[in-house]
Amino acid sequence: MYQTVGYDALNSLAECIGKPLYTQMIKGTAANQKLEYAKTNNDETEDLYQLLSHVLENHPDVEAVSVGAILSNYQRTRVEDVCNRLGLTSLAYLWQRDQIELMSEMCTSGLEAVLIKVAAIGLNESNLGMTLQQAYPVLLNLNSRFGVHVCGEGGEFETLVLDAPFFRFGRLIIEEEKIIRHTNDEVWYLKLRVRVEKKDPPLPESQDWSKFINQPSLLREQFEDIRRSVDGVVESGHSKVQKTDTITWKTNAFHIGSKVYVSNLYSTKSTIVEQITEIFDQLKVYLRQYHVTFANVQSVDLFINDMADFAEINSIYKGYFTEPLPPARCCVESNLPASTKAILSVKIIPQITLKQGLHVQSRSYWAPSNIGPYSQTIMDRQENIAHLSGQIPLIPKDMQLCNQPASLSACLALQHLDNVKQVTGYTEDLLSVAFMTDKSWLDVVVEVHRQYIDNSNFLIVLVTDLPKGAPVEWSGLSYKDVEEEEDEEYEEATKSPLERVSVRFTNSLENFHFSKRSHYTIYSNDVIDVPATISYQYSPVSAVHRGDEVEFKYGVVEER
Structure with a gap:
């Protein structure tokens, strides 16, 4: 559930953003591997629960948790379980978004991110360090040929954000990088050393965030076409129906x-x-x-x-x-x-x-x-x-x-x-x-x-x-x-x-x-x-x- 490559840059990211950072060692494992999660002792999800509990103790005005799940039910259900127990709202505004559309938006949003791990057919050490903008056409090609997820939802790649519109105080600069190949796997990742390059003066605190945020249309094209075809005036006059007294x-x-x-x-x-x-x-x-x-x-x-x-x-x-x-x-x-x-x-x-x-x-x-x-x-x-x-x-x-x-x-x-x-x-x-x-x-x-x-x-x-x-x-x-059903357990x-x-x-x-x-x-x-x-x-x-x-x-x- 958790990304480990590049985690040592988190302190630097906090400095760039200017928000408090809370961290905690993960003690648990993926003890509960069911798609739908329920509280399980010694599971890594309980470490998230403890960490967010600590955040709430220090920031009782926190109302919600943002989760980047696009297709992953496994990740989403675990964050939702923790949020429900803590009285928080889970925000998953990327959930079920079209991945090609979403990646296109990220490439034009002012976000600067690079690939720091690759683990998919067609990706290798030569793709490490690519920005999203550079990787986008590569990923589109691999998606059409092999079904690779353009946003990496199948674990195809991981990224590190170097700069973004909400990085008010600085951006990350990569000072050293070393390519590591995972033993016996077609998996490569970057071992990095980064520093913060300060922004002087810092970006203003208040910005018009709407220019960075795309909200999909309320209706998909299919239903918008239906709406247009049936659009018209509806008479009012709703009234309660008389209740019956007979069982x-x-x-x-x-x-x-x-x-x-x-x-x-x-x-x-x-x-x-x-x-x-x-x-x-x-x-x-x-x-x-x-x-x-x-x-x-x-x-x-x-x-x-x-x-x-x-x-x-x-x-x-x-x-x-x-x-x-x-x-x-x-x-x-x-x-x-x-x-x-x-x-x-x-x-x-x-x-x-x-x-x-x-x-x-x-x-x-x-x-x-x-x-x-x-x-x-x-x-x-x-x-x-x-x-x-x-x-x-x-x-x-x-x-x-x-x-x-x-x-x-x-x-x-x-x-x-x-x-x-x-x-x-x-x-x-x-x-x-x-x-x-x-x-x-x-x-x-x-x-x-x-x-x-x-x-x-x-x-x-x-x-x-x-x-x-x-x-x-x-x-x-x-x-x-089920003509093409491939699930062997299907009865x-x-x-x-x-x-x-x-x-x-x-x-x-x-x-x-x-x-x-x-x-x-x-x-x-x-x-x-x-x-x-x-x-x-x-x-x-x-x-x-x-x-x-x-x-x-x-x-x-x-x-x-």
């Missing part, structure tokens, strides 16, 4: 195929705390019954009575999901009976080795950080299906809500969902669900989805409120094309994902064919009458629309 669902639990479904947990206790606690007490019983734990939960659907209660509900909720990779989650306010504070349904992967996921908790330009007990997505490698958490139109860099115009908000939230799919490789759309709080957005949401992907497994539902008062939220399922599912999931719309469940070998998610604001032998989740909504905007009483998602 029409039943709690149920079934083991179907490779998954366990526990659905429609609720409580009749009097307070929020009592109800949420009892719901999780019920869930604990089912988890024990199926010999699993909270770590096995893949996804959670949480429907609540009043979004004003969300913070209190979430404070209890997070106490149960404390392991790395908490479940994917969709949480909305909808028309529950007045006395019912919440209804909870979960899907569980009994064989935890088949569970994978993505849980990004850093601020970035990529997609909203998930500061909380849920992951952007959790994948079941046997079924080859990813459950995608609900995404609302938050501006990732500062987590502020974008709610107008409708075309921008709908595209931004859907882009977040797509970005998650792209990072994980589960890029094929299997099911799309759009939650809206204002029916006047229907035309825009339908057209945005049509231009994104023309998929019949799509339903739009109206609810009374969404997190942060968002106007739209996208959720759903995706899968990976082929008995059915393809496309055979596993389908959506039907109906105005009556009276003659609806239910199979005991399937699980059903039923979106409706009407009475639910399902045989006791059927596994089903009730998703209370105010209205259900098909992709052609036709309204139905029931939208039924079947998982086989």
Whole structure:
């Protein structure tokens, strides 16, 4: 995780920048080599925790830690873990940036850096000492020929910064250098001696940093094109939907195929705390019954009575999901009976080795950080299906809500969902669900989805409120094309994902064919009458629309 070549220049860098430097010997090793990190004794990450704790003792006004991860989940998750424990924000504004674009920006930013270690095909001792500007065309060539990462994200090279726009007091001058070849490896590095050349006078403390910082466009080209094509005026007039006073669902639990479904947990206790606690007490019983734990939960659907209660509900909720990779989650306010504070349904992967996921908790330009007990997505490698958490139109860099115009908000939230799919490789759309709080957005949401992907497994539902008062939220399922799957541990599912999931719309469940070998998610604001032998989740909504905007009483998602 840590760069060692050139570390002895750190004191000189501190002198150039004019900021206090804190150092500490690394005592631990990479004891925990899992992608998702959890506190581990004698791990090098705990040395980082101790060092940042010391920094906070001396500088209690410190709020955040900047991490340069571009692709590395390994590095990012460790910094995020330390930051979470210390109450700091992890800033990863390079995360998922296009590497060619990013390197081009660094070459024109006033940054002077040289290669001090090389360890990749096509790189050798002749490249040591090259500036980024000199190395850029070399790296572009190696990227096209061999897939070398232009920014060195695969460990291809390491650098030392000699000067930068924020070096107010000096720059580094290399006085001596010696090329060292790592024993038995095609790895070379420079052993350096540097000195500080003072800047007289020092650069001014206040600068217009915007000229050195590039902020990517809010929308990628694909979604900007969609936004332009659907841009238009949306009528206002959102109003709360009348709550129902009737409980029409039943709690149920079934083991179907490779998954366990526990659905429609609720409580009749009097307070929020009592109800949420009892719901999780019920869930604990089912988890024990199926010999699993909270770590096995893949996804959670949480429907609540009043979004004003969300913070209190979430404070209890997070106490149960404390392991790395908490479940994917969709949480909305909808028309529950007045006395019912919440209804909870979960899907569980009994064989935890088949569970994978993505849980990004850093601020970035990529997609909203998930500061909380849920992951952007959790994948079941046997079924080859990813459950995608609900995404609302938050501006990732500062987590502020974008709610107008409708075309921008709908595209931004859907882009977040797509970005998650792209990072994980589960890029094929299997099911799309759009939650809206204002029916006047229907035309825009339908057209945005049509231009994104023309998929019949799509339903739009109206609810009374969404997190942060968002106007739209996208959720759903995706899968990976495994025709060229190279992972030897991958277990082929008995059915393809496309055979596993389908959506039907109906105005009556009276003659609806239910199979005991399937699980059903039923979106409706009407009475639910399902045989006791059927596994089903009730998703209370105010209205259900098909992709052609036709309204139905029931939208039924079947998982086989």
